[in-house]
Amino acid sequence: MDLVDEIIKKVTDASGEGGSDSQADSLDTILGALLDDADDILGALVTTADGLPKAQRLPGDLDPRRFSAMSSALLALSTTMAREAGKGETMNVLIEGKEGNTYVMHAGNNLVLTVFTKIKPNLGLTLAQARRAADKVVLFAREKAKGM
Amino acid sequence: MAAADSKIIFAGPVGSGKTSAISCLSDIPVVSTDVDASDETKARKDTTTVAMDYGFLSLEDGTLVHLYGTPGQDRFDFMWQILTEGGLGLVLLIDAARPDPAADMLFYLDAFEKFIAETGAVIGISRVDLSERDIYGLLQQSLIERGQLLPMFEVDARKDEDVNLLVQTLLAVLSAEV
Ligand SMILES: Nc1nc2c(ncn2[C@@H]2O[C@H](COP(=O)(O)OP(=O)(O)OP(=O)(O)O)[C@@H](O)[C@H]2O)c(=O)[nH]1
């Protein structure tokens, strides 16, 4: 846990502030950049907390509607479980699959980022890359809310 | 029926009162996975269930009835599958104040058809106070046309005794079938 946090912090520091751009990137741009920059990440999806797709870069024929609903269900249940077990706020859910990992993370209060990795990814690096993208999503949502 | 714990599932359209029903019946604070609604549900209520509700009720004989609520929106139909696993019966809550309660009922009867065939079901019509129409008659009629007779009650999903009636009826139907 601490180790992962540390790695995330290092990678995040090394690559500079995620949100230093004066204008927040659009969700599509954020996901595009994530997939371009992160070799181990094969797909990503932004959804609302109640399970509707907002933007996606999914491999193959994965249905964004279905995976959006699953992302929100998974994150909501995990968040409830961790809270009731006294583990505090949930940052992300990690699924380690034999053919690759899935991360589901909060991106602010109302959005969720889901990421699919290749088989045997670099765990710390991919988590950090996903977290950075989630931070950009938060920033984007904030800018958008301001503009309204 | 042997004194064993049972698991029952609450299903039905968005806002028909599945979370309310389990909250008022459960002996423990419900495990809730409601989040802010961002779709058309928002006009009706603030939050919607995205994974499940869970609570339980202890009966006089000491057994527990585990209560599982499903998310109403059909994009969460994978949760319906997961939650009905090992379930003994279904409480179908239909909102009388939605535009087409009969279509809602048929949709959920179809979606849970296999589960109902293997177990049993009761229907609760909620929010009748908000509708001027005879929804009970309407739903009876469409059940008859479908050739599927199920116990049906008008209920207020916020009222303990109403929800309890549904659950007790379901348990009675199930034990009669054994
Ligand atoms: N007026 C009236 N309101 C009711 C009645 N039964 C339930 N309600 C209200 O209807 C709403 C039902 O909301 P929920 O319990 O969240 O519904 P749900 O079925 O869990 O909905 P989803 O999880 O979004 O699918 C609540 O605001 C209840 O207070 C009723 O008989 N009459």
Ligand SMILES: [Mg+2]
């Ligand atoms: Mg609910």
